[in-house]
Amino acid sequence: MSYQVLARKWRPKSFETLVGQDHVVRALTNALEQNRLHHAYLFTGTRGVGKTTVARILAKSLNCETGITAKPCGICDACTEIDRGRFVDLIEVDAASNTQVDAMRDLLDNAQYAPTAGRFKVYIIDEVHMLSKSAFNAMLKTLEEPPAHVKFILATTDPQKVPVTVLSRCLQFNLRQMAGTSIISHLQNILGQEKISYEPTALHLISRAAAGSMRDALSLTDQAIAYGGQTVNESEVRAMLGAIDQSYLYQLIDALLANDGAGIIAQARSMEERSLSFESALNDLAQLLHQIAVAQTVPDSVADDLPERNLLLDLAQRISPETLQLYYQIALLGRRDISLAPDEFAGFTMSLLRMLAFTPSESETKKPLSKPVNEPKPAMASQPIVKPAEEQIPSSLDKTHPQQANTLIEQAADTAVESSNLNSTEQSSENGSATQFNGNWRGLLDQLKLGLARNLALNSALLSYDENTMRFAIQDKDKSLLSAMYQDKLSSALQQHFGRKIRLEFSVEGSVNTPAKEVAQEKAVAQAGAENAIDQDSFVQALINDFGASIIPNSIKPISN
Ligand SMILES: [Zn+2]
Numbered sequence: 001m002s003y004q005v006l007a008r009k010w011r012p013k014s015f016e017t018l019v020g021q022d023h024v025v026r027a028l029t030n031a032l033e034q035n036r037l038h039h040a041y042l043f044t045g046t047r048g049v050g051k052t053t054v055a056r057i058l059a060k061s062l063n064c065e066t067g068i069t070a071k072p073c074g075i076c077d078a079c080t081e082i083d084r085g086r087f088v089d090l091i092e093v094d095a096a097s098n099t100q101v102d103a104m105r106d107l108l109d110n111a112q113y114a115p116t117a118g119r120f121k122v123y124i125i126d127e128v129h130m131l132s133k134s135a136f137n138a139m140l141k142t143l144e145e146p147p148a149h150v151k152f153i154l155a156t157t158d159p160q161k162v163p164v165t166v167l168s169r170c171l172q173f174n175l176r177q178m179a180g181t182s183i184i185s186h187l188q189n190i191l192g193q194e195k196i197s198y199e200p201t202a203l204h205l206i207s208r209a210a211a212g213s214m215r216d217a218l219s220l221t222d223q224a225i226a227y228g229g230q231t232v233n234e235s236e237v238r239a240m241l242g243a244i245d246q247s248y249l250y251q252l253i254d255a256l257l258a259n260d261g262a263g264i265i266a267q268a269r270s271m272e273e274r275s276l277s278f279e280s281a282l283n284d285l286a287q288l289l290h291q292i293a294v295a296q297t298v299p300d301s302v303a304d305d306l307p308e309r310n311l312l313l314d315l316a317q318r319i320s321p322e323t324l325q326l327y328y329q330i331a332l333l334g335r336r337d338i339s340l341a342p343d344e345f346a347g348f349t350m351s352l353l354r355m356l357a358f359t360p361s362e363s364e365t366k367k368p369l370s371k372p373v374n375e376p377k378p379a380m381a382s383q384p385i386v387k388p389a390e391e392q393i394p395s396s397l398d399k400t401h402p403q404q405a406n407t408l409i410e411q412a413a414d415t416a417v418e419s420s421n422l423n424s425t426e427q428s429s430e431n432g433s434a435t436q437f438n439g440n441w442r443g444l445l446d447q448l449k450l451g452l453a454r455n456l457a458l459n460s461a462l463l464s465y466d467e468n469t470m471r472f473a474i475q476d477k478d479k480s481l482l483s484a485m486y487q488d489k490l491s492s493a494l495q496q497h498f499g500r501k502i503r504l505e506f507s508v509e510g511s512v513n514t515p516a517k518e519v520a521q522e523k524a525v526a527q528a529g530a531e532n533a534i535d536q537d538s539f540v541q542a543l544i545n546d547f548g549a550s551i552i553p554n555s556i557k558p559i560s561n
């Protein structure tokens with residue numbers, strides 16, 4: 001028997017065996033079980049996520065000889081012939097091929113005749129967005145007045161190119177990209193049944209290269225089996241995938257952490273020589289930064305068999321959360337703007353150099369990449385090199401205007417603003433300027449990192465303060481906010497801001513003027529202003545008077561909010 005490729009051999013034949021599209025399966029199952037059938041379905045999603053597979057299972061569900069069912073029997077003539085691609089009442093058209101498009105009109109002319117063998121005549125039209133205008137028109141006629149025995153199942157990777165007139169007559173389902181974990185467990189299952197040995201790390205590499213497409217994952221696995229002589233090994237998969245080896249990303253991050261601009265440029269040159277796409281490199285970099293951030297937040301979530309496990313955990317220890325956020329944001333923006341750059345090389349290197357320029361001046365540990373992951377992290381105090389902020393500003397920026405750098409950061413990234421604020425606070429608390437408090441409690445709130453304690457802070461009115469104590473009043477109804485956890489959080493945010501311990505005292509009172517109240521009052525004033533403006537608008541008045549229009553209560557919102 002000739003070798004059958006995995007994607008074909010393991011193509012799911014029932015909704016139960018379909019992987020990773022639970023939401024679509026649930027909706028279709030319900031519709032079939034309650035006999036709420038639509039005459040046209042549209043499946044959208046990127047390539048290889050299972051659109052035509054779902055379409056064929058649905059065709060069986062509609063035509064199975066046991067009756068309309070979410071669980072087609074798989075053994076009747078209709079089911080087996082659909083599986084073999086030979087069912088006379090299932091007409092499959094690949095709109096990407098022109099010859100079949102020419103035949104669309106004839107095919108659709110035949111729609112009026114009753115099915116020969118099945119309950120329904122089912123038209124599966126793949127890549128439907130490729131149909132010509134005249135083909136769409138021919139289809140639209142049938143879609144508008146479909147004979148009861150006709151079902152359309154359309155599939156497309158590009159729904160935006162499908163005319164609205166067609167879209168509006170279809171029940172739409174969006175098939176998701178397959179999660180990496182779904183792909184890996186599906187591959188494990190298949191290789192187990194095929195009795196082919198594999199290294200788990202190899203499956204991670206394949207799943208990543210497949211980028212959400214189960215079909216790609218299966219054909220890469222096919223290749224790996226051929227390449228590795230009936231086994232799937234990490235080293236061979238790595239060699240096979242070649243170009244997507246991501247070690248260069250780790251080298252880039254390492255250069256960033258070592259403040260090594262020359263190293264970054266050299267790395268970019270070598271990427272250019274290998275013709276790597278700089279745009280996808282920024283995307284991959286953002287993805288890697290995300291992985292590091294997750295590893296930092298939930299170290300246990302890093303799979304034991306992940307090929308880069310040690311590297312990830314190492315970087316998670318060496319980069320601060322703020323820096324990660326900053327890099328991530330710059331990578332995203334760099335990718336968005338790369339088409340505006342003089343060329344991709346410039347766009348890419350400028351993004352990296354921007355990361356370098358705006359790396360917060362924090363006492364980050366800077367050690368070689370080869371450090372074993374379980375080595376204890378040295379205490380911050382043992383890191384003698386805390387660079388003054390100015391030294392971090394590259395020579396290309398005017399050193400006499402650190403403000404200018406801050407403005408740039410604000411433009412570069414939202415998160416950058418946070419980091420730079422954090423920095424300026426730290427810096428100024430060293431020379432004492434931020435310890436001055438002018439009594440503007442509401443203004444101070446915006447500068448504190450409060451998290452859940454923000455609610456307590458907003459509902460507290462500052463009564464008095466001195467260097468070491470702040471006295472607040474809180475309304476009786478808000479007493480529940482006075483939990484030890486919120487008070488601790490508020491206290492530590494203040495300590496971080498002022499650089500010294502601030503004692504908090506609360507008294508409970510009937511009614512006090514809190515920042516929360518002020519905000520609510522300002523909103524009410526803005527709302528009244530907006531409503532007033534709308535009331536007086538002559539166009540709105542004309543609509544009300546001449547056309548019987550009415551303003552929907554609560555629909556007016558002030559523009560500033
Ligand atoms: Zn059947």
